[in-house]
Amino acid sequence: EAGVVQSPRYKIIEKKQPVAFWCNPISGHNTLYWYLQNLGQGPELLIRYENEEAVDDSQLPKDRFSAERLKGVDSTLKIQPAELGDSAVYLCASSFGLGTGETDTQYFGPGTRLTVL
Amino acid sequence: AQSVTQLGSHVSVSEGALVLLRCNYSSSVPPYLFWYVQYPNQGLQLLLKYTSAATLVKGINGFEAEFKKSETSFHLTKPSAHMSDAAEYFCAVSTSGTYKYIFGTGTRLKV
Numbered sequence: 001e002a003g004v005v006q007s008p009r010y011k012i013i014e015k016k017q018p019v020a021f022w023c024n025p026i027s028g029h030n031t032l033y034w035y036l037q038n039l040g041q042g043p044e045l046l047i048r049y050e051n052e053e054a055v056d057d058s059q060l061p062k063d064r065f066s067a068e069r070l071k072g073v074d075s076t077l078k079i080q081p082a083e084l085g086d087s088a089v090y091l092c093a094s095s096f097g098l099g100t101g102e103t104d105t106q107y108f109g110p111g112t113r114l115t116v117l
Numbered sequence: 118a119q120s121v122t123q124l125g126s127h128v129s130v131s132e133g134a135l136v137l138l139r140c141n142y143s144s145s146v147p148p149y150l151f152w153y154v155q156y157p158n159q160g161l162q163l164l165l166k167y168t169s170a171a172t173l174v175k176g177i178n179g180f181e182a183e184f185k186k187s188e189t190s191f192h193l194t195k196p197s198a199h200m201s202d203a204a205e206y207f208c209a210v211s212t213s214g215t216y217k218y219i220f221g222t223g224t225r226l227k228v
Contacts, residue, residue, distance in 0.1 A: 004160070006160075009158075031216065033216075040126075040222070040223070041222055041223070042121075042207050042209070042220025042221055042222055042223055043161070043207075043218075043220050044220075045217065045218070048216060056216075091160055091161070093161075095216070104211075104216055105151075105163060105166060106218060107163065108153070108160035108161040108162070109160045110158075110159050110160040111159070111160050113158070
């Protein structure tokens with residue numbers, strides 16, 4: 001079974017440029033998450049989707065960050081314009097979703113390492 | 118509110134020695150607890166999870182963790198370290214009926 005797929009794996013851009021990350025979750029997983037991981041820190045949730053609906057985007061800096069999951073499968077996270085402080089790893093995760101009768105275990109992709117110069 | 122504390126940002130052991138990575142949690146309701154491992158330039162891989170069944174949980178790669186409610190701990194252990202275990206380890210807490218994971222700051226294991 002394929003895991004969570006993310007691309008690109010690495011991205012280097014200059015500040016003020018736009019950037020986009022793509023994620024394809026595990027087949028059958030209804031819930032998709034985007035996390036931010038700063039160096040030396042644990043992941044922090046940016047946004048969570050249930051199918052195509054963003055049900056928690058409270059931690060997403062909406063002035064420059066946006067996300068979409070149009071068909072309830074893959075998702076794109078965008079930053080425009082990027083700032084120096086956005087340099088981090090952006091992780092995507094997926095899970096079956098609540099209501100499965102068990103713990104909703106999250107499975108993570110390899111991440112996109114963003115460097116803003 | 119939930120939180121996780123991982124004691125020791127860096128742990129160094131010799132090959133063949135016991136690995137002990139500490140995790141203490143805070144939760145007002147029964148928690149679900151997870152250990153993830155992150156190898157360099159890779160995402161997080163689930164090692165094991167506690168879901169209120171057995172308190173001693175066995176995971177992949179010879180790791181196990183014991184849930185101790187009285188100590189609010191979920192320490193990760195492995196009897197004999199291997200060089201391939203060198204990575205960063207994250208403890209996370211969640212609760213039934215929620216999706217939110219709270220991660221610790223991680224422990225980097227050097228073997």
